[in-house]
Amino acid sequence: MPVSNKTTRVAVLADSDTRWKWGSLTAKRLTGAAEGDGAAPGLRLDGYLLRGRATPTPRQLEEVGVRADSMREVTAIEFLNAVGSGRDEDAPDVPDVPDIIVLALVGGAVQAVLHGLARAFAGAARRPVVVTGYVGVVYEKLADGLLLRHGADVVLANSRQDAERFRAVYEGVGADASGVVEAALPFLGGEPYAPRDPYTVVFAAQPSVPEKRADRAYLLSRLIQHARRHPEREVLLKLRSKPGEHTTHIEELPYQKLVRGAEQPANFRLVYGHMGEVLDRTDLLVTVSSTAALEALHRRIPTAVLTDLGVREALGNHAFIGSGCLASWDQLDAGRSPEPDPDWVARQGVAADGAYETAFDAARERVAKLTGRAREGSLPPIRPYYTQVTAPGYLPGILARHHLGPDATPLPGAPATDRDPGPVRQAVRSAARGAYRHGVQRVAPVIRRMGEL
Numbered sequence: 001m002p003v004s005n006k007t008t009r010v011a012v013l014a015d016s017d018t019r020w021k022w023g024s025l026t027a028k029r030l031t032g033a034a035e036g037d038g039a040a041p042g043l044r045l046d047g048y049l050l051r052g053r054a055t056p057t058p059r060q061l062e063e064v065g066v067r068a069d070s071m072r073e074v075t076a077i078e079f080l081n082a083v084g085s086g087r088d089e090d091a092p093d094v095p096d097v098p099d100i101i102v103l104a105l106v107g108g109a110v111q112a113v114l115h116g117l118a119r120a121f122a123g124a125a126r127r128p129v130v131v132t133g134y135v136g137v138v139y140e141k142l143a144d145g146l147l148l149r150h151g152a153d154v155v156l157a158n159s160r161q162d163a164e165r166f167r168a169v170y171e172g173v174g175a176d177a178s179g180v181v182e183a184a185l186p187f188l189g190g191e192p193y194a195p196r197d198p199y200t201v202v203f204a205a206q207p208s209v210p211e212k213r214a215d216r217a218y219l220l221s222r223l224i225q226h227a228r229r230h231p232e233r234e235v236l237l238k239l240r241s242k243p244g245e246h247t248t249h250i251e252e253l254p255y256q257k258l259v260r261g262a263e264q265p266a267n268f269r270l271v272y273g274h275m276g277e278v279l280d281r282t283d284l285l286v287t288v289s290s291t292a293a294l295e296a297l298h299r300r301i302p303t304a305v306l307t308d309l310g311v312r313e314a315l316g317n318h319a320f321i322g323s324g325c326l327a328s329w330d331q332l333d334a335g336r337s338p339e340p341d342p343d344w345v346a347r348q349g350v351a352a353d354g355a356y357e358t359a360f361d362a363a364r365e366r367v368a369k370l371t372g373r374a375r376e377g378s379l380p381p382i383r384p385y386y387t388q389v390t391a392p393g394y395l396p397g398i399l400a401r402h403h404l405g406p407d408a409t410p411l412p413g414a415p416a417t418d419r420d421p422g423p424v425r426q427a428v429r430s431a432a433r434g435a436y437r438h439g440v441q442r443v444a445p446v447i448r449r450m451g452e453l
Contacts, residue, residue: 007044008371011128012068013079013113014104015050017060022135023104024066025186026156029360030100030131030367046098047071048079050109063274076112076402077410083128084120099371103132107141107148108398111386114151115399115408118382125377129153129370136185136291138162139319143169148398150175151384153370156183156363159349175385181366184349184359185291188298190276195283200234201226201332202282204275204292205255207240209316213253215309219288220258222308222329227268229333235268238278238292284337289316293325298350302337323348 010027014020024045027033033043047068049055055073056064074082083098101117103110110132121127132149133156146169149155157163163182170177203223210216220237227235237255256270271278275292279285285296285303296303304327305320312318320326324341349359373379386395388406396406403414 007042008100009044009046009098010100010102011046011048011083011098012102012104013048013050013074014056015052015106015109016054017056017064018135019104020047020049020056020061021064021066021187022133022185023102024064024068026104026131026133027100027102028066029183029186030102030364032364044069048082049073050079050105051075063272065274075415076109076116076404077414079113080116080120083117097126098128099374100367101128101130103130103152104135105132107145108401110152111148111384111395112399112402112404112408114382114384115395116402116404118151118384119408122381126374127379127382129367129374129379130382131156131367133183134158134162137289137294137316137319138165139289139316140313146170147173147175147385150179150386151382153179153379153382154181154363154366155179156181157349158183158185159347161347162349170385173385176383181363182349183363184356185294186360187276188295188350188356190279190295190299193283193299193301196281198232198234199230199283200236200281201230201284201286202236202238202271202278204238204285204287204290205240206288206290209288209290210309213258216253216255217258218308219306220255220262223286224262224264224268226329226333227265231265231267233267235265236278237268237270238275239270239272284332286332289319293320294348294350297325297340297345297348298356303340304332304336304338 008031010031012020012023012027014023024047027045028043031043045066045068047070049071051073061071072082083101103113105113114130117127117130130152131154132152133154134145136158138145138158142165146155146166150170155166157166157180160182163180166180167177170180203219210219223235223237227233237259239255259270275295279292279296279299279301282296282301285292285301286306287293287304288306288309293303293305303325305317305323305325307317307326307328309315311321311326317326322341323344325338327336327338350356370379386398388395399406399408400411403411405411
């Protein structure tokens with residue numbers, strides 16, 4: 001059921017293509033709107049892209065496939081001005097104020113926006129319900145990331161295991177844990193697996209895992225070798241982004257560069273596109289630790305999490321311990337098809353047994369109640385765990401990255417927020433972003449290699 005009989009306005013602020021996918025689909029799940037790229041009755045979805053190194057390109061947004069009623073690129077201050085504009089204590093139904101805000105951001109940005117929202121709506125008759133969470137498997141910086149997200153009305157956990165861990169962290173520091181709600185990844189779906197012809201192996205590449213050139217070259221060589229060993233199979237390298245584009249994580253050594261000059265068998269090729277469409281023709285999904293593994297497991301597609309480079313926290317594949325999916329290229333070359341452990345799968349929110357349809361019921365109910373309270377003006381103020389009292393040496397730096405002072409007011413010299421950028425300003429931004437990406441992809445690797453000499 002939708003949150004209300006009237007149109008529910010949801011604003012999603014995202015800082016990358018992956019987080020836009022998570023945030024926009026989460027908005028649809030929470031409001032009971034149907035998935036897809038068309039307009040959803042009863043829902044107005046306003047998209048905001050946080051300006052930065054990973055701001056999605058039009059191609060990346062097209063690949064995600066979720067259409068918003070409006071879309072604009074903003075700074076944190078511009079977003080705060082946009083969602084807070086027109087606020088009037090005597091007019092609680094001012095259309096400029098969203099009913100729900102979904103923060104699909106890295107932890108520090110979530111914390112900055114939470115403080116900005118707390119200030120923007122201090123003393124207001126009503127304020128938006130704020131929702132945040134994680135775009136995939138949480139395998140690092142658990143306490144840091146969670147405490148930076150504290151203060152949101154709802155912190156979504158993608159599995160039962162995550163919900164338990166999240167509550168334990170909050171309760172362990174004396175913070176309110178009532179906002180943690182168990183749900184699931186919002187983009188799981190697709191038809192259950194059925195064998196296809198030809199048998200297709202897909203390697204889901206990740207931008208930053210592994211990081212070292214030698215490790216990435218090794219994985220690429222083993223993938224090509226697998227194609228040569230099995231000429232009857234189609235072997236695909238699924239890439240996240242094209243050269244010059246960035247995703248949630250920085251990719252210094254794109255596989256497109258590593259594959260240049262390599263002799264490629266006829267049954268091997270590179271593919272882009274929506275992961276769900278690629279999974280439609282997948283018989284074996286191989287990865288180091290990509291969230292694509294959970295998408296595949298949800299559809300009961302045989303899934304292998306590689307152990308060739310070890311099972312290590314730095315790789316993220318330690319999160320799959322107990323899954324039954326750990327395997328090496330040697331084992332896959334020999335024909336092994338991993339069998340997932342059903343208990344492990346159930347605890348990860350994958351819900352291959354069909355329970356996924358109800359996975360968002362608790363979150364939807366929580367958001368509906370909070371939205372009702374917000375419209376009545378009885379929602380309490382936003383109170384993050386980090387304040388000038390609890391973290392005076394940490395919080396100001398987080399806020400300053402988004403041009404906010406310790407009290408969340410805009411710092412002197414913050415980017416102009418009262419007008420859309422003109423052609424010159426847009427050109428400067430584009431050039432600056434291009435220079436940054438050039439530095440990350442070309443200059444930084446050279447400097448790093450020189451430092452290793």
